[in-house]
Amino acid sequence: MTAFDRVKKLCEEKRISVVELEEKLNFSRNSLYSWKKNKPSSDKLEKVADFFNVTTDYLLGRTDKKRYYDLTEKDEKDIQKELEKMINNLSSNTGYAAFDGSSIDELDEEDRELLIASLENTLRLSKRLAKQKFTPQKFRD
Template structure:
């Protein structure tokens, strides 16, 4: 599916004629139709993506997922770091979380410890993004 086909599909789904979309975005007549044969500038593709609240990757056919990943705020980052510290402290406590592969985090070598911490941090970030996407009301989404 071409870039134009994806734009047309989204416009049809939202009941917006291509000519009206071009007017709303300040583009010339038939600009979007020319995307069938010509490559557009990235700023025009970005305008369309922003208007429909989809990712550029979706418009370019790099992904089938229309949704834009929710961005984490400074507060989210702070919460992730707090939770990560709690988990790390729990792993270091013999009465805390279960030992990792029969070891407690303090007994691990530096490389294993860093890999575990990085994995935990990535998991917390992913969980935060999923929860923001799932539980943020549509009216508050970008």
């Protein structure tokens, strides 16, 4: 996948055309289309990366990770382990009580699924925010 292909995909996600992007960034017409065959200049690459809040490595195809704070496979595994631990604590008599003092096992299926989904989303969000806040500048792209 070329840098242009990635830019085009990002434009589609943001619901703008490549021409609109060129206008917003004050690039000459069809300058982004030239990325199909030529390597982009570093200044234009940085402007596009900043516009979409992605890394230049992502645009160049060096990584599929769009942002430095995106979750990795290891992060996902850690989230699942932590979620499992939380569910076990909610299920045990000595653990936390859900809602009105009942354990998670006593909830109806819909409430149980909603609680687990909420916990998982909270863990994901907190992990992403921590990466944003605490990743040293030298490791950010």
